[in-house]
Amino acid sequence: MTEHQSAQILDQLMREYQSGSLAAxxxxxxxxxxxxxxxxxxxxxDDARASDLxxxxxxxxxxxxxxxxxxxxxxxxxxxxxxxxxxxHRREARRRDEHEVSADLSELEEQFTPRTxxxxxxxxxxxxxxxxxxxxxxxxxxxIEGLSFEAIAVRLGIAAAAVRLRCxxxxxxxxxxxxxxxxxx
Amino acid sequence: MTETNVPTSLLNHVRANFQPVRPLASPLRRTVAxxxxxxxxxxxxxxxxxxxxxxxQLPAWVSWGMSALESLGGCALTGLALRQAVPGMTARPRRxxxxxxxxxxxxxxxxxxxxxxxxxxxxxxxxWARLAWECVIDELLFAIPSLAIxxxxxxxxxxxxxxxxxxxxxxxxxxxxxxxLRLFCWIDDPLHVFAGHGGAILIGTVGGxxxxxxxxxxxxxxxxxLRDSDIFSSA
Numbered sequence: 001m002t003e004h005q006s007a008q009i010l011d012q013l014m015r016e017y018q019s020g021s022l023a024a025x026x027x028x029x030x031x032x033x034x035x036x037x038x039x040x041x042x043x044x045x046d047d048a049r050a051s052d053l054x055x056x057x058x059x060x061x062x063x064x065x066x067x068x069x070x071x072x073x074x075x076x077x078x079x080x081x082x083x084x085x086x087x088x089h090r091r092e093a094r095r096r097d098e099h100e101v102s103a104d105l106s107e108l109e110e111q112f113t114p115r116t117x118x119x120x121x122x123x124x125x126x127x128x129x130x131x132x133x134x135x136x137x138x139x140x141x142x143x144i145e146g147l148s149f150e151a152i153a154v155r156l157g158i159a160a161a162a163v164r165l166r167c168x169x170x171x172x173x174x175x176x177x178x179x180x181x182x183x184x185x
Numbered sequence: 186m187t188e189t190n191v192p193t194s195l196l197n198h199v200r201a202n203f204q205p206v207r208p209l210a211s212p213l214r215r216t217v218a219x220x221x222x223x224x225x226x227x228x229x230x231x232x233x234x235x236x237x238x239x240x241x242q243l244p245a246w247v248s249w250g251m252s253a254l255e256s257l258g259g260c261a262l263t264g265l266a267l268r269q270a271v272p273g274m275t276a277r278p279r280r281x282x283x284x285x286x287x288x289x290x291x292x293x294x295x296x297x298x299x300x301x302x303x304x305x306x307x308x309x310x311x312x313w314a315r316l317a318w319e320c321v322i323d324e325l326l327f328a329i330p331s332l333a334i335x336x337x338x339x340x341x342x343x344x345x346x347x348x349x350x351x352x353x354x355x356x357x358x359x360x361x362x363x364x365x366l367r368l369f370c371w372i373d374d375p376l377h378v379f380a381g382h383g384g385a386i387l388i389g390t391v392g393g394x395x396x397x398x399x400x401x402x403x404x405x406x407x408x409x410x411l412r413d414s415d416i417f418s419s420a
Contacts, residue, residue: 020205029191055195059408062199064343066206067271080272084345088405176410 010074018065028074029058035075036082043086048164053089057082127177131170138163139170198411212271215338216264222331223260223361227252229327230365237371239303247302251295252364258291259360263335266354270342281349285390288356292363292386300373307374320370320381321388328362328389332396340400347397355393359386 010031016024037054044050061081068077128136138156141147142163149167153160191199209215231237240248265284268274307313335354344350363382370382 018206018208020203022200022203025199025203026191026196029195055192056408058191058195059198059411060343062202063408064272066209067342068208069211069271070208073273076273078272080275080345081343083275084272084343087345172409 007073007075011071014065014068014074015070018068018070025062032074032078033058036078039079039082040086044089046164047161048168049089051161051165052168053082053085056089057085060085123178124174127174130177131173135166135170135173138166139174142167143171209271209342212264212268212274215267216260219260219263219335222334223256223364226259226327226331226358226361227256227365227368230323230362231369233327234323234369237367237369239305239371240368243299243303247299248368251299252368255291255295255367256361256364258288259357259362259364262288262357262360263354264357266335266339266344266350266357267342269346269350269353270339270344272343272345275345278346278349281346281353285349285352285356288360292360292383295367296373296375296378296382299367300375300378303373305371305373307372307377313374313377313380316372317377317381317384320366320377321385323369324359324362324366324382324385325388327365328358328385331358331362332389332393336393336396336400339397340404344397344401347401348394351393351395351397352390353393354397355390356386358393359389362389 010028013024013028013031017028033054036057037050040053040057041050044053057078061078064081068074128139131139138152141152141155142149147155149160149163152163156163210218262284265276265281269276269281307316332355335358336351339350339354363386366382366385372378
């Protein structure tokens with residue numbers, strides 16, 4: 001199949017997807033995911049993070065499906081979205097790094113003025129309870145028991161990359177739940 | 186060959202939020218759709234306040250011509266922002282910065298050439314700050330609704346660099362509004378024009394950048410929440 005024909009097929013699938021065909025979305029995913037995955041992995045080394053970004057790219061693609069202009073390159077459009085997601089990821093990572101530096105400083109401060117007794121465990125407990133059992137166990141092993149990803153992988157009988165993915169998602173979900181809780185307060 | 190299947194959580198999310206959508210019009214068509222807004226901003230301020238008293242003394246190319254040029258420049262910048270918001274059509278940041286610089290240069294040229302053709306100094310130099318502030322307010326009254334419309338049009342798409350995109354439509358709207366305001370404001374003293382009219386344009390540019398950034402952050406936070414909620418629902 002020539003590149004032109006392949007572009008035409010993708011354009012047709014995109015039109016069907018915009019007019020409400022779930023099968024077209026699945027076909028598009030099968031056609032585009034390996035390329036987008038390669039694009040992301042060439043820029044992000046962490047496997048778990050790359051899988052997250054791939055999923056985020058397709059979520060964003062779904063949300064922005066109306067921005068595809070029929071007749072234009074589907075590949076160019078998809079890579080535009082993937083680039084957007086990557087750029088956001090970099091900005092967030094930069095912000096997080098800055099935040100972590102200040103968090104380290106506050107940890108030092110805590111060594112001199114212990115405030116563990118003041119910490120409210122209940123919101124964290126509630127958020128943990130809301131996690132799926134698999135995610136909760138993985139997060140607990142990593143963050144409370146302090147096990148390495150590899151050790152957790154052996155214990156649970158899954159790949160280390162899957163452990164990383166679970167931990168990263170669980171941490172994000174916990175953070176979101178705790179932020180939501182503090183917003184309500 | 187192994188087949189890539191859609192992850193269940195993604196498929197569930199897509200299935201739950203799946204309805205047909207109408208593709209956005211091309212950036213060019215959306216820019217053309219902005220022409221009525223440009224016309225409103227061109228004739229709105231002088232019609233709403235009053236036409237400048239010394240309009241007849243200005244040659245047509247300076248009054249109408251320069252205003253039309255400024256309005257066209259504003260339209261082009263807003264069009265660039267609309268194009269910038271479509272994935273796959275994004276221009277390099279350097280080009281956007283160049284376009285922003287060109288917009289500011291256009292405003293400077295229009296203002297200086299008008300001041301050169303018909304110098305109208307302030308009657309009361311002590312009142313320059315008050316008069317400049319009045320022009321800022323008068324311009325913003327028209328610019329803010331237009332800024333909201335542009336922000337909405339851009340937010341429907343997906344700008345890659347929201348701050349630059351927002352600055353482009355903010356400056357665009359600022360120029361379009363100034364094109365009308367200079368047909369109402371009779372003072373061409375550069376100090377007044379750069380402080381009052383330029384100040385409003387600057388507020389529009391910074392405001393646009395800020396609005397676009399905040400909108401994209403809110404959209405992203407919603408997306409993240411959606412993705413993270415999957416982990417709670419999945420076993």
